[in-house]
Amino acid sequence: AKFFENATRPLRMSYARALGAPRAVLGTRRACPRRMVCAAARAGASTSSKNFAAGFDVGTQGTKCILFDLDAHTVAGRGSYAYDLLPHPSRPNAAEQDPETWMDGIRDTLKQALREANADASAIVSVAVSGQQHGMVALDAAGSVVRPAKLWCDTESAPQAASISESEAFGGWPMAASFTASKVAWMRDEEPENFARTETVLLPRDYVNFRLTGAVATEAGDASGSGVFDFNTRMYDESQCDAVDGRLLEMLPKDVLPPDSKVGVVTRAAADRTGLPVGCPVATGSGDNACAAIGVGATRPGRLVVSLGTSGTLFGASDVPVFDVTGAIAPFCDALGGYLPLLCTLNCTRVVEEARAWASYGTVENAEQSSHASLEKRAMFIPPGCDGVRFLPYLVGERTPNWPEATGALLGLRPGSLQDPATAYRAAMEGATYALRGGASRLTELGLAPAHELVCVGGGSKSKLWRQIVADVFDAAVVRPAEPESAALGAAKNAAALAEKTATIVYVDQFPPQFEATREMPASRDVVSSYASEYERFVEQSRALFGSR
Numbered sequence: 001a002k003f004f005e006n007a008t009r010p011l012r013m014s015y016a017r018a019l020g021a022p023r024a025v026l027g028t029r030r031a032c033p034r035r036m037v038c039a040a041a042r043a044g045a046s047t048s049s050k051n052f053a054a055g056f057d058v059g060t061q062g063t064k065c066i067l068f069d070l071d072a073h074t075v076a077g078r079g080s081y082a083y084d085l086l087p088h089p090s091r092p093n094a095a096e097q098d099p100e101t102w103m104d105g106i107r108d109t110l111k112q113a114l115r116e117a118n119a120d121a122s123a124i125v126s127v128a129v130s131g132q133q134h135g136m137v138a139l140d141a142a143g144s145v146v147r148p149a150k151l152w153c154d155t156e157s158a159p160q161a162a163s164i165s166e167s168e169a170f171g172g173w174p175m176a177a178s179f180t181a182s183k184v185a186w187m188r189d190e191e192p193e194n195f196a197r198t199e200t201v202l203l204p205r206d207y208v209n210f211r212l213t214g215a216v217a218t219e220a221g222d223a224s225g226s227g228v229f230d231f232n233t234r235m236y237d238e239s240q241c242d243a244v245d246g247r248l249l250e251m252l253p254k255d256v257l258p259p260d261s262k263v264g265v266v267t268r269a270a271a272d273r274t275g276l277p278v279g280c281p282v283a284t285g286s287g288d289n290a291c292a293a294i295g296v297g298a299t300r301p302g303r304l305v306v307s308l309g310t311s312g313t314l315f316g317a318s319d320v321p322v323f324d325v326t327g328a329i330a331p332f333c334d335a336l337g338g339y340l341p342l343l344c345t346l347n348c349t350r351v352v353e354e355a356r357a358w359a360s361y362g363t364v365e366n367a368e369q370s371s372h373a374s375l376e377k378r379a380m381f382i383p384p385g386c387d388g389v390r391f392l393p394y395l396v397g398e399r400t401p402n403w404p405e406a407t408g409a410l411l412g413l414r415p416g417s418l419q420d421p422a423t424a425y426r427a428a429m430e431g432a433t434y435a436l437r438g439g440a441s442r443l444t445e446l447g448l449a450p451a452h453e454l455v456c457v458g459g460g461s462k463s464k465l466w467r468q469i470v471a472d473v474f475d476a477a478v479v480r481p482a483e484p485e486s487a488a489l490g491a492a493k494n495a496a497a498l499a500e501k502t503a504t505i506v507y508v509d510q511f512p513p514q515f516e517a518t519r520e521m522p523a524s525r526d527v528v529s530s531y532a533s534e535y536e537r538f539v540e541q542s543r544a545l546f547g548s549r
Helices: 002-019 033-044 099-117 158-165 180-190 192-197 204-213 220-226 238-244 268-274 288-295 349-359 364-368 372-379 422-445 464-474 486-500 504-510 525-546
Strands: 052-058 062-069 074-082 124-131 137-139 200-202 217-219 255-257 262-265 281-283 304-308 312-316 330-333 339-345 390-393 408-411 453-457 477-479
Touching: 052 099, 052 204, 052 288, 052 486, 062 099, 062 486, 074 099, 074 486, 099 204, 099 268, 124 204, 124 288, 124 486, 137 192, 137 204, 158 180, 180 192, 180 220, 180 238, 200 204, 204 217, 204 262, 204 268, 204 281, 217 220, 220 330, 281 486, 288 304, 288 312, 288 330, 288 339, 288 486, 304 422, 304 464, 312 422, 339 422, 349 372, 349 390, 349 422, 372 422, 372 464, 390 422, 390 525, 422 464, 422 525, 453 464, 464 477, 464 525, 486 504
Parallel strands: 052 124, 124 281, 217 255, 304 453, 453 477
Antiparallel strands: 052 062, 062 074, 137 200, 262 281, 304 312, 312 339, 330 339, 390 408
16 A cells, blocks of 8 residues: 555646645645645645535634634634733733724634635625623613623622622622623723713624624524523513613613625625625624534534633533523523533633743743643653642632632642652643533532533643543543534524524534544543542632632
């Protein structure tokens, strides 16, 4: 076989050149003839007859775009655009962004995806947007942004959230500072002039849709994060809105669109701003977790998803609403007409990045040893539980449990514990995973079937070590989708369903996602038992330090 491969290599390279393989591919040291033939076919094939659905995920750390080929039912192009929070050195609990940054992300990621797909924007026949949830975008009467958007991870509104939770309208449910309603109350109390100017309050995805179409509308999946949404009527709860502020209801979108609706079409101004074609239909889209559920096929009960991103989330589809009076599980709707009970933590990949940044401090030698790859390689040889070193991950406070004033803590240190920063690096992964572990038990208590398989998504899922830790802590097999940008893919499939005039859930059943061939299994019963004990100590120490705050 090897002789045949070598003997036919010149012929296939000539064939690739004849097809017009890009020089960059022909000249790469790792180029193989089969890959070059495929590249040549992509470079030379006309895409003028192809149609694409565009999906965007407008996140906290960046925007992602996926172009989905409606004929081949595959991803044809991708784009990414990174950004950060606005600097607020004197306000450690603030987390804000300029909404115009998101529009920059739409424009730049679309360019990248079209370039990779060798396509023109005119081939895009539908669009949908996934977005970070809970954020507050305040608009004046002219539709202009009043102030920077306050994001889900902004906890400055903790006092307002605590006050709102005391209202009888909320039935004892403890609102966390992440929910939009508390941010509106914060603006009223702290920025009365801005509050007086505000006519409309939108979620980040709703704002992007507004910029694309001119329509002020929302849908149940994203509106669930407002804190004042009735999951039975799928409308805003008037009594809860009044309990927050008498003006809140009139500020929120009047139109709560049903699943698989069209928000509107791309306007001329939006086309000029983003590069999308004028008149292109825009589907409802949804919040990032609801879109991620579509992207990984978690559209029916029986599959749990754990997302290792800026936030950590654990969620699964349900046919009935799930209301948790403790507030641990948020009673979200999904994007399909069902429900998506969800646990969310504020601290996930940021904790691991904090450990990596600490390891890189100082000399050049430290910097060379502090890449994620280097730290992970060394952390694999550190025993589960890190010999008692425990990282309580609450760097920006926490929403689940509702401890907005909590801080990060590194416990269990002995002489030599931090000799290798990989110990803190692994402890950070374990701490962020423990914070999610309690959600699985709570979901089971609330009626969801125990999960024996978890779908792992988000930036942290790229780490094989972290996936193994999740498998051991949750005592479940862990699989990873072949397409890592699950929220953008879910938005693209929502847009594709609109173009094909079918329901998104039907479209996902027809064209299910693919998963990587390998999976992480619990290492052994001893490791699982050890992690169960470590998790209990994590809970005890967290409560001892922060439970009374």
